[in-house]
Amino acid sequence: MGLISNMHLYDSTIPSGNAYKVRLLLSHLKIPYTTTNLNILSVPPETRSVEFLAMNPNGRIPTLVLNDGTVLAESNAILFYLAEGTDYLPDDKLQKAQALQWLFFEQYSHEPYVAVWKFRTYWAPGGFDDLCESEVKKLRERGQEAIDVMETHLGSGREWFVGDHYSIADIALYAYTSAAEMIGFKIDGSVKAWLKRVEQQEEWIKIKNDPTGKCLS
Missing domain, CATH: 1.20.1050.10 (Glutathione S-transferase Yfyf (Class Pi); Chain A, domain 2)
Known part of the structure; x- marks a missing residue:
């Protein structure tokens, strides 16, 4: 498939549907990854930390870090990236x-x-x-x-x-x-x-x- 393994997913501690989409597709594709769960209910949310904002200025999960360090945000953009070249995205x-x-x-x-x-x-x-x-x-x-x-x-x-x-x-x-x-x-x-x-x-x-x-x- 040409996809990069050992990705790192930033998720939330509570069940986020947007992050779940990414986890579900990664499971279907059997791609290994690691996870960091951030508390979005804290004041301020952990997604507003200096470190996280430096990676994703929009301060939201899910955020996916590829094996080469490239950061990809927005759940549906991540789905599109992961699905390219697989049965989960049509060729037509x-x-x-x-x-x-x-x-x-x-x-x-x-x-x-x-x-x-x-x-x-x-x-x-x-x-x-x-x-x-x-x-x-x-x-x-x-x-x-x-x-x-x-x-x-x-x-x-x-x-x-x-x-x-x-x-x-x-x-x-x-x-x-x-x-x-x-x-x-x-x-x-x-x-x-x-x-x-x-x-x-x-x-x-x-x-x-x-x-x-x-x-x-």
């Missing part, structure tokens, strides 16, 4: 663009609502208390809209989001959708069946446990 030009389409959808229309709802449900001090009613409503509605888009796409007879194969499009969307029903979003039949298909893939791993005990996924 159009299907590759469609995979990117779903990665962009996940980060723009899905993650900002479903992931934020999950974080506020379990870990944010005060939960939703600092948001006005309209802001809470927007989070809920936009998150559900994204999941409904997924249901419509899969409900047309598709097993996977792009072509006929499991790909990084599925991995990106799986991470937070797998927790969506537990935090109150409605998951319909096609998405439920797709979640099960993802979990049947070789070398699938579950998202890590929450050391705070607040999230039981």
Whole structure:
């Protein structure tokens, strides 16, 4: 595959869906790596340390350090890099663009609502208390809209989001959708069946446990 082994992943101590995407693909590809878990709940978060900001000025996880020291940030960019030349990214030009389409959808229309709802449900001090009613409503509605888009796409007879194969499009969307029903979003039949298909893939791993005990996924 030409991929570099002995990578180092900066993850969070609590279960991050964005970091989970990377861990899941690394597991599928059987690529060895080491991990540093950073406390993003501390004040300030460990991702805002001088050392980490020197590596990733955006101060976020996941961050992947390649064997040659090159730093790669942003979960879906990391997925794209790791999947290049593997079965997890289509060779076909159009299907590759469609995979990117779903990665962009996940980060723009899905993650900002479903992931934020999950974080506020379990870990944010005060939960939703600092948001006005309209802001809470927007989070809920936009998150559900994204999941409904997924249901419509899969409900047309598709097993996977792009072509006929499991790909990084599925991995990106799986991470937070797998927790969506537990935090109150409605998951319909096609998405439920797709979640099960993802979990049947070789070398699938579950998202890590929450050391705070607040999230039981």
